[in-house]
Amino acid sequence: MNATELKRPALKSQNPLAQHLNLQLDYDQLTNCMRCGFCLPACPTFRETGVEAESPRGRIALMKAVADGLMEPDKAFQEQMDHCLGCRACEPACPADVKYGQLLEQARDTIEDHADHKGWVKLLRSIAFKQLFPYQKRMRMLGFSLKMYQKGLRGITHSIGIMKLFPKHMQAMEKILPDASSKGVIERMGTDFYPAKGTPIARVGMFRGCIMDMLFTETNVNTVKLLSEAGFDVVIPKSQNCCGALHAHSGEMDLAEGLAQKNIRAFREANVDYIISNAGGCGAALIEYDHWLHDDSQWQEDAKWFASRVIDISQVIVEHGRIPQFAALPAESSKDHTLKITYQDSCHLRNVMRSSQAPRRLMQSVDNVQFVEAKESDRCCGSAGIYNVTQPKMAGDILAHKMEHVNKTEAHYLLTSNPGCLLQMKLGVEEHGKKDQMKAMHIVDFLYERTKA
Numbered sequence: 001m002n003a004t005e006l007k008r009p010a011l012k013s014q015n016p017l018a019q020h021l022n023l024q025l026d027y028d029q030l031t032n033c034m035r036c037g038f039c040l041p042a043c044p045t046f047r048e049t050g051v052e053a054e055s056p057r058g059r060i061a062l063m064k065a066v067a068d069g070l071m072e073p074d075k076a077f078q079e080q081m082d083h084c085l086g087c088r089a090c091e092p093a094c095p096a097d098v099k100y101g102q103l104l105e106q107a108r109d110t111i112e113d114h115a116d117h118k119g120w121v122k123l124l125r126s127i128a129f130k131q132l133f134p135y136q137k138r139m140r141m142l143g144f145s146l147k148m149y150q151k152g153l154r155g156i157t158h159s160i161g162i163m164k165l166f167p168k169h170m171q172a173m174e175k176i177l178p179d180a181s182s183k184g185v186i187e188r189m190g191t192d193f194y195p196a197k198g199t200p201i202a203r204v205g206m207f208r209g210c211i212m213d214m215l216f217t218e219t220n221v222n223t224v225k226l227l228s229e230a231g232f233d234v235v236i237p238k239s240q241n242c243c244g245a246l247h248a249h250s251g252e253m254d255l256a257e258g259l260a261q262k263n264i265r266a267f268r269e270a271n272v273d274y275i276i277s278n279a280g281g282c283g284a285a286l287i288e289y290d291h292w293l294h295d296d297s298q299w300q301e302d303a304k305w306f307a308s309r310v311i312d313i314s315q316v317i318v319e320h321g322r323i324p325q326f327a328a329l330p331a332e333s334s335k336d337h338t339l340k341i342t343y344q345d346s347c348h349l350r351n352v353m354r355s356s357q358a359p360r361r362l363m364q365s366v367d368n369v370q371f372v373e374a375k376e377s378d379r380c381c382g383s384a385g386i387y388n389v390t391q392p393k394m395a396g397d398i399l400a401h402k403m404e405h406v407n408k409t410e411a412h413y414l415l416t417s418n419p420g421c422l423l424q425m426k427l428g429v430e431e432h433g434k435k436d437q438m439k440a441m442h443i444v445d446f447l448y449e450r451t452k453a
Contacts, residue, residue: 009068017073017114021066024110029103030064032096033057039090039100044380044398045083053080056090056100063107073111081107083391085384085398086249087347088284092354101352102291105248112251129252133210133242134259136184143214144182169392176426177215184213185220186236194224194234201231201321205272207263209282210242211419219419222448223278223313229451230321234276237266244292245285249385253292260289261299264306274316275309278444280346280418281385283353286310312349313444314358314417325452327367332412341366341446342374342411344381344402344425346418359417359443366450375405381416383424399424403432415443 009022039056040046046055053062059080065071081104088101117125132138149157157163163171185208186192204227208220227234240263244256263286267275277283290307293299317323332339341363350356356378363371382388382398406414406428414429416422425440 015072017111018066018069020110020113021063021073021107022069024106025063025067026099026103026106027067029099030060030067032098033060033064034096035061036095038093038095042089042093044085044087044089044382045394047379048394048397048401054083056084056094056098059084060098060100060103063103078111081111083394085347085380085382085387087380087384088351089347089378089380091351105253108249108251109253110251115251125250125252129247129250129255133246134255136210136213136241139210139214140182140184140187143180146177146180146214147182150177150179167392169388169396172427172431173389173423176423176430180215181213181217184208184217185224186238188217188221189224192236192238194228194236196231196233197228198231198322200233202273203233203235203271204274204276204316205267205270206234206236206276207243207278207282207286208236208240209279209419212279212282216419216422216442219278219442219444223276223444226317226324226444226448226451227276227313227321229324229448230317232274232316232321235270235272237270239266239269241266243282243285245281246385248285248292256285257292257296260292260303264289264299264302267306267309268302272309274311274320275306276313276316277310277353278313278417278442280312280349280353281420283310283312284348284351287353310353312353312355312358312417314362315353315355318358318361323362323365324447325367326362326365326369326447326450327452328369329450333368339369339413340372340409340411341369341413341415342372342406342409343377343443344374344406344414344416344421345378346416346421347380347384349417350378359415362447363415363443366447369450372409372411374409374411376402377405381421381424381428383418383420385420388420388424388427395424399428400432403428406438407433411438413446414438414440415446416440417443 035057043055052058062077066073090100212220224234242259244259247256287307287310290303293303328339345356381402382395388395414425416425422442429435429438429440
């Protein structure tokens with residue numbers, strides 16, 4: 001019996017969920033929280049409500065109370081776990097280095113094991129998590145179906161008012177969805193290997209993602225080309241699959257671990273020096289594969305190998321590549337006009353992958369472009385995976401405050417490094433911004449389009 005087990009209290013509650021949480025929650029992490037409150041100003045939900053239970057400190061206190069048998073994990077407890085964005089801004093602010101994100105995943109995974117969902121919810125979860133996201137071909141089929149809707153049926157559904165049957169936040173998201181594709185980056189480029197321009201610096205593997213490859217295929221293509229410009233040979237392993245982030249955030253850790261194993265095998269066989277992510281949410285999941293699989297003796301070492309090589313595209317270019325020359329397009333800049341850009345941090349890129357300066361350095365290197373830092377650009381935008389769908393009220397409030405700061409920059413381009421953030425910022429520009437003057441864009445697309453020949 002280890003030290004943690006000695007100090008973990010015996011639980012008298014007969015509640016199966018309480019018993020399971022008592023065993024699953026990392027008691028060391030629960031007791032490491034000093035209740036100092038440094039996390040409070042970093043937490044978006046606490047800043048919106050001022051309610052202690054809406055803070056990381058408060059949620060940890062709730063978890064510990066359940067683990068200690070002082071309270072039952074009732075509906076209110078479960079809703080509070082769901083109400084967290086999972087942005088993990090509390091982690092860099094924590095002087096005790098409490099792994100809050102891991103505690104949250106443990107709590108959600110355990111709650112999901114005991115969840116009594118309605119039949120239609122079970123069906124949707126099964127389709128999404130088990131039948132759709134793990135399979136690239138099925139995601140491309142979904143992309144084809146969505147493309148057909150966007151090209152033909154969208155006009156009909158809007159004209160006869162079908163979309164009015166959906167909640168307002170769903171109507172808004174449907175309007176700003178980019179054009180879907182049935183062809184991913186490999187299919188678009190016709191190859192799974194793209195050579196470096198000039199002498200190769202390293203061989204990198206590109207993580208293509210599932211949503212990225214379906215809705216942001218052009219960004220994936222530009223990612224490959226930008227890496228080539230920076231001096232990297234790029235390989236795109238064909239057998240890779242979904243990163244598992246949405247599964248982990250939704251309490252489906254067993255499925256997430258299975259996806260992790262397949263990705264580890266795919267990139268290990270590709271023999272790459274770095275594993276490149278262009279999506280902060282995916283990157284944060286990939287870099288934690290060693291934690292996800294730390295109890296699996298068969299995968300421990302390979303998971304460490306994988307996690308140690310995961311790096312964001314901006315960071316790999318700045319730290320290991322040849323930074324290309326970038327300049328504003330001729331029509332964008334003149335003596336009387338300066339192109340202004342601003343940046344919204346991806347929470348997981350900043351707080352988990354700890355990369356915030358590399359994207360800024362690349363943006364600031366673009367000739368004839370003025371980078372304007374937005375106030376609180378490090379605060380969550382409210383996207384948080386599918387949070388803006390499951391918690392639209394809180395997500396909308398956070399977005400409205402975000403856009404107040406963004407609008408003050410008077411930027412022509414609002415850049416970010418994650419697909420969920422990009423969709424949320426597109427929504428922000430549409431609903432709260434200056435949509436005739438400002439465009440939300442992925443940083444990779446902005447930079448590649450302005451690469452000097």
